Amino acid sequence: MTDVGWKREIEAKVYAGTRLTRADGEALYASDDLSWLGRLAHHRRTALNGERVMFNVNRHLNLTNVCSASCAYCSFQRKPGEKAAYTMRVEEAVAKAKEMEDEQLTELHIVNGLHPTLPWKYYPRVLRELKAALAGVSLKCFTATEVHWFEKISGLPADEILDELIDAGLDSLTGGGAEIFDWEIRKQIVDHATHWEDWSRIHRLAHAKGMRTPATMLYGHIEEHRHRVDHVLRLRELQDETGGFAVFIPLRYQHDFVDSADGVVRNRLQARTTMASPAESLKTFAVSRLLLDNVPHLKCFWVMHGLSLAQLSLNFGVDDLDGSVVEYKITHDADSYGTPQTMHREDLLHLIWDAGFQPVERNTRYEVVREYDAPPSLAERRAEPQQVWA
Numbered sequence: 001m002t003d004v005g006w007k008r009e010i011e012a013k014v015y016a017g018t019r020l021t022r023a024d025g026e027a028l029y030a031s032d033d034l035s036w037l038g039r040l041a042h043h044r045r046t047a048l049n050g051e052r053v054m055f056n057v058n059r060h061l062n063l064t065n066v067c068s069a070s071c072a073y074c075s076f077q078r079k080p081g082e083k084a085a086y087t088m089r090v091e092e093a094v095a096k097a098k099e100m101e102d103e104q105l106t107e108l109h110i111v112n113g114l115h116p117t118l119p120w121k122y123y124p125r126v127l128r129e130l131k132a133a134l135a136g137v138s139l140k141c142f143t144a145t146e147v148h149w150f151e152k153i154s155g156l157p158a159d160e161i162l163d164e165l166i167d168a169g170l171d172s173l174t175g176g177g178a179e180i181f182d183w184e185i186r187k188q189i190v191d192h193a194t195h196w197e198d199w200s201r202i203h204r205l206a207h208a209k210g211m212r213t214p215a216t217m218l219y220g221h222i223e224e225h226r227h228r229v230d231h232v233l234r235l236r237e238l239q240d241e242t243g244g245f246a247v248f249i250p251l252r253y254q255h256d257f258v259d260s261a262d263g264v265v266r267n268r269l270q271a272r273t274t275m276a277s278p279a280e281s282l283k284t285f286a287v288s289r290l291l292l293d294n295v296p297h298l299k300c301f302w303v304m305h306g307l308s309l310a311q312l313s314l315n316f317g318v319d320d321l322d323g324s325v326v327e328y329k330i331t332h333d334a335d336s337y338g339t340p341q342t343m344h345r346e347d348l349l350h351l352i353w354d355a356g357f358q359p360v361e362r363n364t365r366y367e368v369v370r371e372y373d374a375p376p377s378l379a380e381r382r383a384e385p386q387q388v389w390a
Ligand code: SF4
Pocket: 067, 068, 069, 070, 071, 074, 075, 076, 077, 112, 113, 114, 145, 191, 192
């Protein structure tokens, strides 16, 4: 088929709302026509979410960076006894979380290393204390990998673990630990025991218990386009079954520019990779939006992409810019791009208005907290320039 014929066929499917195939996904990735991809993805995004861009006011916390695994892409991990290794006491975690009380925080996002000796009971205890200290704040905590780890250290099944965590205040799992599900790639980059079978088992369980969870994909390292397509199609199939995924988040693999200053190269992939370019990221957002027709939201995690690309991504299928993140250590340990640590509510509003969209503050379940309809005029905004970060 000619290039024009193939494109017409895909366009017809997108405009008719017909589900795209694996071959369609691979063909879309093979296209260099970025503006065409953006146009198609924007059509889908607008049909699903109009001109809205969602965000929330959240804080990231990492209770410990001590990890039993040594994943080849990870700069965050530390081994017990290493200089920068840390584990928070429960009171420390609460004090950190309370630092953002004035910002009317609605969510805490907590992921951690797989600590070799911390007892399982530490985790529900932290959640209980956080919930008591921060009434009304949702707790989005732990990857499926961590839940699988809790099974190992507690001897309990995930079903009981989730029940105890929910009783302690857990509102949602996080979407991490997914990386790339295809085993050919996964076996080269992941150094723990959680793969597609356990990752999907744990999210399926969470959905059955009423949670709406995120799903992620780590791209831009040694995987090929076909592996990204495969990853998204596995999620699409699981979503057909459970309907429990609220959002898909493509995460750009990051090189380490900071962490190896101590002489230990933890991010071992970077010797054989480049990072995805901005165009590659936009393409990944667009193709993900087009393939993943049953997950309502697509997020650009601005910390990983910078603010310029975050604004552009809104025309490539993205309708969620995450939140006013504080201390996203897993990326910032590997980042020298000068992305800010924090975006306040006002900063996010202006970022979204400037890109021509309507900001909507959401909660963890993607329910509307507040709509912001009327942006100040450009003249007003120029008269009083906004600082974009603290
Ligand atoms: S990605 Fe997670 S499990 Fe893997 S080494 Fe890093 S902290 Fe540990």
